[in-house]
Amino acid sequence: MIEMVVHGVTLDPVSQMPIVVLRAKDAEEPILPIWIGIFEADSIVRQLQNVEPPRPMTYELTKNIIESLGGVLERVVINDLRDSTYYAELHILAGGNLLTIDSRPSDAINLALRFEAPIFVEESVLEKSKVPKPEEEDEKEKLREWLENIKPEDFEKGL
Numbered sequence: 001m002i003e004m005v006v007h008g009v010t011l012d013p014v015s016q017m018p019i020v021v022l023r024a025k026d027a028e029e030p031i032l033p034i035w036i037g038i039f040e041a042d043s044i045v046r047q048l049q050n051v052e053p054p055r056p057m058t059y060e061l062t063k064n065i066i067e068s069l070g071g072v073l074e075r076v077v078i079n080d081l082r083d084s085t086y087y088a089e090l091h092i093l094a095g096g097n098l099l100t101i102d103s104r105p106s107d108a109i110n111l112a113l114r115f116e117a118p119i120f121v122e123e124s125v126l127e128k129s130k131v132p133k134p135e136e137e138d139e140k141e142k143l144r145e146w147l148e149n150i151k152p153e154d155f156e157k158g159l
Helices: 038-048 058-068 105-115 123-129 137-148
Strands: 002-011 018-024 031-035 071-082 085-094 097-103 119-121
Touching (some): 002 038, 018 105, 031 137, 038 058, 038 105, 058 071, 058 105, 071 097, 071 105, 097 105, 105 119
Parallel strands (some): 071 119
Antiparallel strands (some): 002 119, 071 085, 085 097
16 A cells, blocks of 8 residues: 555546545655545645634534544545546544445545545555556656646636
8 A cells, every 4th residue: 555645636627527636645656636526625625725614514524423432533545446436445443443434535535634644545546547558658748747747726726
């Protein structure tokens, strides 16, 4: 498994759908873009910008419930990619037991940010997610540069 951090949220220039970009914690690569919903993206951006809602939203509520039950989110693992769909797990430590709970990656990432828990990606997922080699080497380079050069001001566009 490779520990990843949230590099930011941006919009897909073609579909205008939000993408959360994960990057290896201690390296420039690998990079893992995951297309997510607008509401999940908005929650990630709010957390990255330290914007506290006046009342608990879904992820704050979930965090409050887990903590009220004596639990803590130990880590998040993005563990599979099937039919263009990513899968994740929440690893929650509660009452001396480690609970593994199925989750969408966007929800898992939102909770990881709120708990300041590490995000891991299975190496097999990174292999499956590699962008197929384009016919033109220029296209591959443009995609790599676009993902590597996303700036904080790009994250706010359209969200």
